[in-house]
Amino acid sequence: MLDNLTQRLAKVVKTMRGEARLTEANTAEMLREVRLALLEADVALPAVREFIAKVKEKALGEEVIGSLSPGQALVGVVQRELAALMGADLGAEASQLSFAQQPPAIILMAGLQGAGKTTTVGKLAKYLKEQKKKKVLTVSADVYRPAAIAQLESVTKQVGADFFPTTAADKPVDIAHNALDWARKHYHDVLIIDTAGRLGIDEAMMKEIAEVHGAVNPVETLFVVDAMLGQDAINTAKAFNDALPLTGVVLTKLDGDSRGGAALSVRHVTGKPIKFAGVSEKLDGLEAFDPSRMANRILGMGDILALVEEARKGVDMEAAAEMANKIKSGGKFDMNDFKAQLTQMKKMGGMAGLLDKLPAQFQQAAGNANMGQADKQVRRMVGIIDSMTPAERAKPELIKATRKRRIAAGAGVQVQEVNRMLNQYEQMNTMMKKLKGGGLMKMMRGMKGMMPGLR
Template identity: 90%
Template sequence: MLDNLTQRLAKVVKTMRGEARLTEANTAEMLREVRMALLEADVALPAVREFIAKVKEKAMGEEVISSLTPGQALVGVVQREMAALMGADLGPEATQLSFAQQPPAIILMAGLQGVGKTTTVGKLAKYLKEEKKKKVLTVSADVYRPAAIAQLKTVSGQAGADFFPSTPQDKPVDIALAALDWAKKHYHDVLIVDTAGRLGIDEEMMKEIAAVHGAIKPIETLFVVDAMLGQDAINTAKAFNDALPLTGIVLTKLDGDSRGGAALSVRHVTGKPIKFAGVSEKLDGLEAFDPSRMASRVLGMGDIMALVEEARKGVDAKAAADLAAKVKSGGKFDMNDFKAQLGQMKKMGGMASLVDKLPAQFQQAAGGANMDQADKQVRRMVGIIDSMTPAERAKPDLIKANRKRRIAAGAGVQVQEVNRMLNQFEQMQTMMKKLSGGGMMKMMRAMKGMMPGMR
């Protein structure tokens, strides 16, 4: 997101050196770069003007401490103001969903057709079930789009949420009221109502969604918007904000857009906080939005907290403890352990997802690596291990020429691929030995060249 801004700021930081304070003269070039990058990212002009004015006001005369260059000091001001523009000034509670009503807490989803609204309902249901431990019911009040109801039923099932059936012959208000009654009787914590979208704003659509809102009185009314819409997102946001008392915004397809100006524009136009961001097509690809962390990510500072959270979700703590105990007691790291490690990485979103959350300098270091290729190689390695017998996995020393040919045939790869995988396994095995002996620096050296695609 906003890759262009990240690159421009990195370039200007290098040119601003050796001055003791930020002045109008030494910040003019950087502010011009920021302004151009924001406009190119499709951020609305009024939002850009207000943002630049605030950065200029806060930056003038700011002391540059000895450990920073003037460029880095200005990036700090830009980061704080960008976080404020994304909603940090509203306080941490603003980006949280509210459940402060008699259950079920009702969440109404609004937005145009094609923005990923129904998929987002499934993602949100999964998030609430797994992260907030809520019993969730979903219902579709979209009686116009073919297969909308069936699609929500499918994604709700995949998310582990309950689904309330409806038909295209029913009226949206009746559907919502019937689902609410069912949710009350079956003790659901949350009811998520998916509404109809249109290809464009029309009066009939607004009347209908306003009627549904009036009938069920949701505690949260979330506007779902495609991050790739650019300037169109602003007009759509304004229309929905005028018709409904929105409580927050969900940005979808944030992973597919390097400009991402909608994130800044929609928040500016509606005055409502961004509560969630869709970061992948998978059902677990929905992140609670944190303005400060997103601003850091945009400015190339990375999102280490997100990386830690991915690790917490992806890593099986018991399996990690068991492996540590096994290695410490002199047990040999085998192919089953190696496969488990590869699986942990996959759970964390793969190489591309991990690198995306690292600060810019680390991303540049990995710049030559093809992350998609790296993920493919990881999948291939798992396929090779799956082609081994239990005895071979437990004792890889058994794998000689004939076995390698059989394993390669079973995995559908060349024998060279099997040799490469065995070599990487041996490097990991060596690294584990060093780790058990406390040789951290040796271990770091052993990691060099370990990850496929990261040579």
């Protein structure tokens, strides 16, 4: 995510931190680097100019000049202004969805074809159902794109929300009215309407979506934009903002190989907050957007809060505490426990997902390691364990040459891979033995302290 920009800015941040005193000359040099990094990332020129002007004004102010550590103070200024550029100045409430109306709260999704609107509807339905405990109904008013209705029905079923069926012969305004009527009668908390996109902006499209908007008066009108569009994203955002009373933006494909400038300039162009970011193709790959935390990630400071949230979602604390008690009371860490550890890591987004949220120095320490390959290796290790008998999982010491050959054949791997996995298990087992004296329980209590709401 925004790799190029992160690398450039992390380097500048490191230089800034090392400055014992700031002069107009070295500040100008740093701001020139920041400006180049932003322009390279496809950030809109007006947004870059405004950002640099604000940082310069504060960098040469008393707050930084009078600081005991001016380099650190300047990093703080850059972080705050970067967060403001993405909407932190609008306040924390601005990035929240509004449910301040008689149920159902209606959310209208707008954007070009290919931006990922339909998948985003499914991701949003899952988010609202699981995070906000809402009863969600989705409906497709896209009567032009082949299979659009079937696609939305499929993703809605996958996330366990309700779907209102329509046909390509129906009129979009009638679809919206009928779905709203159904949602009211069946006590849905939220109705999400997926609208038609086009390959480009046209008058007919804008007229149709404005009519749908007028018919149901949604509490949220979200503009879905592909972060990989670069400067085109800015023009599209402006056109939709002029045609519709947008309440927020959803950025998709931030995990792609994009320069990501849209993330920094779409708020500047529309004046509307970014409410969500699509960070993976999976249906749980939608994050509530936090400008300050995104600024930290862009500056190479990492996003430890997101890492803790991933752990909170992915780690089964009861199972972890059970394993801690087992080891504390002299029980053995076996292959079933090892598999559970691997599975939990996968749930937390795999190696690549975890690394993305760590500060730049940790990412650099990982060097050019292929994280996709590491995730593949984890899957293979789980496959090897699945090829073992219950007795072998409980007592790995039973696994000798003939058993290794059988396990390798069952998992479709070479015997060397089975040996490598057994070595990794032994390393983990040794570590667990060291934690036998209650150290693991202390570690678990520490994790609970980091994760509010866990008891």
